[in-house]
Amino acid sequence: MKIETRKQQIINAAATLFKEKGYSAVTMRDIAKSMGIKASSLYNHISSKQDILTTIIISLAEEFTNGMDVIKTSQIDSIEKLKQIISLHISITTSNTFGMSSLNSDWMHLEERLDYYLKLRDDYEENFRCIIINGIKNKEIIDVNPEVMLFSILSTLRSLYLWIPKKEDLKQEELVENLSQVLISGVQK
Amino acid sequence: MKIETRKQQIINAAATLFKEKGYSAVTMRDIAKSMGIKASSLYNHISSKQDILTTIIISLAEEFTNGMDVIKTSQIDSIEKLKQIISLHISITTSNTFGMSSLNSDWMHLEERLDYYLKLRDDYEENFRCIIINGIKNKEIIDVNPEVMLFSILSTLRSLYLWIPKKEDLKQEELVENLSQVLISGVQK
DNA sequence: TAATTTAACTAACAATTGTTAGTTTACTGT
DNA sequence: ACAGTAAACTAACAATTGTTAGTTAAATTA
Numbered sequence: 001m002k003i004e005t006r007k008q009q010i011i012n013a014a015a016t017l018f019k020e021k022g023y024s025a026v027t028m029r030d031i032a033k034s035m036g037i038k039a040s041s042l043y044n045h046i047s048s049k050q051d052i053l054t055t056i057i058i059s060l061a062e063e064f065t066n067g068m069d070v071i072k073t074s075q076i077d078s079i080e081k082l083k084q085i086i087s088l089h090i091s092i093t094t095s096n097t098f099g100m101s102s103l104n105s106d107w108m109h110l111e112e113r114l115d116y117y118l119k120l121r122d123d124y125e126e127n128f129r130c131i132i133i134n135g136i137k138n139k140e141i142i143d144v145n146p147e148v149m150l151f152s153i154l155s156t157l158r159s160l161y162l163w164i165p166k167k168e169d170l171k172q173e174e175l176v177e178n179l180s181q182v183l184i185s186g187v188q189k
Numbered sequence: 190m191k192i193e194t195r196k197q198q199i200i201n202a203a204a205t206l207f208k209e210k211g212y213s214a215v216t217m218r219d220i221a222k223s224m225g226i227k228a229s230s231l232y233n234h235i236s237s238k239q240d241i242l243t244t245i246i247i248s249l250a251e252e253f254t255n256g257m258d259v260i261k262t263s264q265i266d267s268i269e270k271l272k273q274i275i276s277l278h279i280s281i282t283t284s285n286t287f288g289m290s291s292l293n294s295d296w297m298h299l300e301e302r303l304d305y306y307l308k309l310r311d312d313y314e315e316n317f318r319c320i321i322i323n324g325i326k327n328k329e330i331i332d333v334n335p336e337v338m339l340f341s342i343l344s345t346l347r348s349l350y351l352w353i354p355k356k357e358d359l360k361q362e363e364l365v366e367n368l369s370q371v372l373i374s375g376v377q378k
Numbered sequence: 379t380a381a382t383t384t385a386a387c388t389a390a391c392a393a394t395t396g397t398t399a400g401t402t403t404a405c406t407g408t
Numbered sequence: 409a410c411a412g413t414a415a416a417c418t419a420a421c422a423a424t425t426g427t428t429a430g431t432t433a434a435a436t437t438a
Contacts, residue, residue: 006384022212022213022294023211024210024213024214025298027426028426028427029424037386037387039426039427040386040428040429041385041386041387043426043427044386045385048427049426079377082376105211105294108209108211109214132376140377140378141377141378142377142378144371147356147359148364148371149376151352155345155348156344156345159348162344163344170334181331182333182338182341183375183376184376184377185374186373186374186375187271187321187324187333187342188330188373188374189329189331195414195415216395218396226415226417227416227417229398229418229419230416230417232396232397233414233415234414237397238397
């Protein structure tokens, strides 16, 4: 029983290249070369280039959906839910910075599964929005345009993949703490 | 004296497509078709596909550099400088959401001008970092890892191009106000 | 050992890519 | 009317693309 299937190795190699140059600029020959084999050999393990991208993106999107499902139904206050969301993003991103690049930048190249992806993303955003709006109702969160808050926090969380690899010295829990403070309490003294 | 040169029209058409699918996935024939002409006709006005991308990205990057140069030397406190940076991003992004997409997602496909772009970007980040660090020294800004604050704010500002076109009802000054509040004071009541 | 599976290979394909050369058309200023 | 220029066109190119077919070598299972 192998720890990592050949297919998974291909997907990891591909994700690494996708992060560097984007899905469209990476050729099957590039992926093969990075593994020391020929492009045609890839097709023993995957069915198409599309298949690679779809696998990368959908599996990550579903991780986020599952994480959000837990958070939204848990009995904690709104601010705590925000912290859990921050923690979810840091956790998923830390364990797959390359895949997160495709999720953020190459989703438009999904074909059959594009609609499914968009539904997952919309639902995720809607759940996030509800948490914020509930926080405003409860007087836990300031009464500012919730769209601005949603966008601001989510933009930072979605960009983590660009930044986490460059700051490997920063421990995960420490990052959760610091980022929660900045996103929730701001930067002003 | 034409208001918009043919070259600028091509660049605008290209930027629109680049935002949809990314630089690599857009062909010269796509750009030409969106203008109702043939691909070869484009070469009466631009010298290469690269040339289009370079023009889009470098002109925007220089706008940011110029804006930052004004802000960093002005005699205002650190929090006010942050607000000016937020305003700068909103202003540039509002007037060119398509180009901002290339700046954020396609810069790695620059060739001869890649190093120049990276220098502008590094310098911009360094100036931003200095403003934050100075704010911490002055006790205007909380004493948290400045890299986390820099990353958090900059990620939001760099993602504005994705979001501003979807919220056209929100006026620019209103957005500056709301976003400043969220980024500087946080969301917690 | 024999049979099966896994995973590599070579060779080739049809389509698409950015770009060039050479030509034609229509406007602009003299 | 004429010359010059701006901006379109057709046709073609060499290179690269994702993918398939058919084959071979090594590892695994019976």
